[in-house]
Amino acid sequence: MSLWLNKLSASVPAGLKQPADTARFELDQAGLIADLKENPSMGDAYRIEQTADGAFTLFGGQTGLLYGAYRLITATLCGEQLPLPYASAPKYALRMINCWDNMDGSVERGYAGQSLFFEDGRVMYSPERMRTLGRLLASAGLNVLCINNVNVHEPAQRLLEDYLPDLAALADLFRPFGVRLMVSVDFSRPMCHGIPTADPLDQAVRAWWKETAARVYAAVPDLAGFLVKADSEGRPGPFTYGRNHADGANMLAEALKPYGGYAVWRCFVYNCRQDWRDTKTDRPKAAWEHYAYLDGSFADNVILQVKHGPFDFQVREPLSPLLLGMKKTKLAMELQLAQEYTGHQIDLYTMIPMWKELFGELPADNIMSVAAVSNLGNDENYTGHPLAAVNLFTYGLLAWDPAVDPAEAVTRWARLTYAFPPKQEQTLVSLLLKTRRVYEKYTAPLGIGWMVTPHDHYGPNPSGYEYDLWGTYHKANRDAVGIDRTHAGTGYLDQYPEEIRIRYENPETCPDLYLLFFHRLPYTFRMKDGRTLIQRIYDDHFEGLEETRAMAAALSGLPFPEPDASVIRGRMDRQLYNAREWCDIINTFFFRLSGIQDEKGRTIYE
Numbered sequence: 001m002s003l004w005l006n007k008l009s010a011s012v013p014a015g016l017k018q019p020a021d022t023a024r025f026e027l028d029q030a031g032l033i034a035d036l037k038e039n040p041s042m043g044d045a046y047r048i049e050q051t052a053d054g055a056f057t058l059f060g061g062q063t064g065l066l067y068g069a070y071r072l073i074t075a076t077l078c079g080e081q082l083p084l085p086y087a088s089a090p091k092y093a094l095r096m097i098n099c100w101d102n103m104d105g106s107v108e109r110g111y112a113g114q115s116l117f118f119e120d121g122r123v124m125y126s127p128e129r130m131r132t133l134g135r136l137l138a139s140a141g142l143n144v145l146c147i148n149n150v151n152v153h154e155p156a157q158r159l160l161e162d163y164l165p166d167l168a169a170l171a172d173l174f175r176p177f178g179v180r181l182m183v184s185v186d187f188s189r190p191m192c193h194g195i196p197t198a199d200p201l202d203q204a205v206r207a208w209w210k211e212t213a214a215r216v217y218a219a220v221p222d223l224a225g226f227l228v229k230a231d232s233e234g235r236p237g238p239f240t241y242g243r244n245h246a247d248g249a250n251m252l253a254e255a256l257k258p259y260g261g262y263a264v265w266r267c268f269v270y271n272c273r274q275d276w277r278d279t280k281t282d283r284p285k286a287a288w289e290h291y292a293y294l295d296g297s298f299a300d301n302v303i304l305q306v307k308h309g310p311f312d313f314q315v316r317e318p319l320s321p322l323l324l325g326m327k328k329t330k331l332a333m334e335l336q337l338a339q340e341y342t343g344h345q346i347d348l349y350t351m352i353p354m355w356k357e358l359f360g361e362l363p364a365d366n367i368m369s370v371a372a373v374s375n376l377g378n379d380e381n382y383t384g385h386p387l388a389a390v391n392l393f394t395y396g397l398l399a400w401d402p403a404v405d406p407a408e409a410v411t412r413w414a415r416l417t418y419a420f421p422p423k424q425e426q427t428l429v430s431l432l433l434k435t436r437r438v439y440e441k442y443t444a445p446l447g448i449g450w451m452v453t454p455h456d457h458y459g460p461n462p463s464g465y466e467y468d469l470w471g472t473y474h475k476a477n478r479d480a481v482g483i484d485r486t487h488a489g490t491g492y493l494d495q496y497p498e499e500i501r502i503r504y505e506n507p508e509t510c511p512d513l514y515l516l517f518f519h520r521l522p523y524t525f526r527m528k529d530g531r532t533l534i535q536r537i538y539d540d541h542f543e544g545l546e547e548t549r550a551m552a553a554a555l556s557g558l559p560f561p562e563p564d565a566s567v568i569r570g571r572m573d574r575q576l577y578n579a580r581e582w583c584d585i586i587n588t589f590f591f592r593l594s595g596i597q598d599e600k601g602r603t604i605y606e
């Protein structure tokens, strides 16, 4: 098994020192451990200096020392010359991983085996693997781990009750790595304790949450907070009581406040029982409608966690307007490392090029955190596909410093993990950086999303969600495809600031890759390069398949060690099959509807 970690512990540079007045840390065979009990300051920032005799000195808060040491070790291993003195501090305070792990051991949208934390309704883990995970997270700069699914099923509610000692024991294991735990909570839980309501304005309910927080923080004093999915896809929430989401979030925030905890409140709220005949409702508008008007009414320890796009982790979505519009509220952008819609950790899909686009558009001030749905599981290599680990590592790098260069980040991961000779490393890095475009080409075209197999979300089914309840329609007919989301259409674009609205509202100037997200267009629409829309769809799909074949050939020439080599080969075979299915099914779907031939005469099935 190759993990970027494997070389880190053996490579502490000789002469690494720390000034006596900072927190103690240990460097030993097991890796790097900061003794976080000795110094209450949790500063993440660090500075590395070099004295005349060549020794390195680290300065920083306790977690800062840890991150600084990892940075120095990685630089040494990667042959990077850090400009000294070198100072660094993270851009985002909470750099979170959200696990969607259930206590029966399953992982919702998990593609790397079973849960690392739970089995048979109990907290069950290998302490050794927890330490490895702690090091993986710390070495990537990540500092919050929410261990249970946001869909809180029985008995996960009891993590705050009879399973609290297990939670505390787990927190002890992660603490040396500067990783604080977080727990997803069930909004209706007071009702299981003799209170007839979960109304956030009810005094008994408020008192129950306060008592709960007091008990939980007595056991886990550094818990990062509670994560909540409320009034979303059937989860309970304040709407039942005629209350809004500020009422709900503020109630939890009040309970967490004395302990420095955060109420992290997800904004994934939309009508998931939509009638496909209803043209008034447009799902991407939902989050804005539920939250934007509440800007300024959230407590200062509430963080609204917003998915990066207005739908749900599709290959291409514009940045959610909520992330741009709520200037008086603390926000976190939510990403998904788990490849739910992006190939299930079978198909290669390196996310950093996509994230760079998103981070590049985020406003500076009120986005104080980032969260990513985990791609981890108990498979030996932690991420199912060994190359999917690049997403965990580079997410950490970006969460620390969104200005990081994608090629540099991927190279750092590749060098630490495989240490290939330069030419082969270059092949691997450029291949990984291409994977997102390739996947995008052979799947749903030009921002339209959703043409996946319902429920499972792997493989093509162009009309699988067309008459369903989820609000995800493309309305392809014989002439045209897509939804008009401009002012003249559903009005979704009106939720954006002017400069962004202008970018997208005119199909003549809207970037091609977003065209069918924002517009309904005839197949004969002329793209900027003169091709018709339908020809562009055909071309992209044939290219995507060809490029997948080329990637398979390139990968097979790389000297991956076992067992990675076999896993990579096996998954690439499955990706080749998937890419061909997508290419042929999407092309056939549009050809049958439009009756328009491919100008290049390639095979499209009747």
Ligand code: GCW
Binding pocket: 100, 108, 109, 150, 151, 229, 233, 268, 312
């Ligand atoms: O789209 C959905 C996923 C669900 C997930 C949900 C969410 C945890 O298919 O599996 O539930 O998003 O983000 O809450």
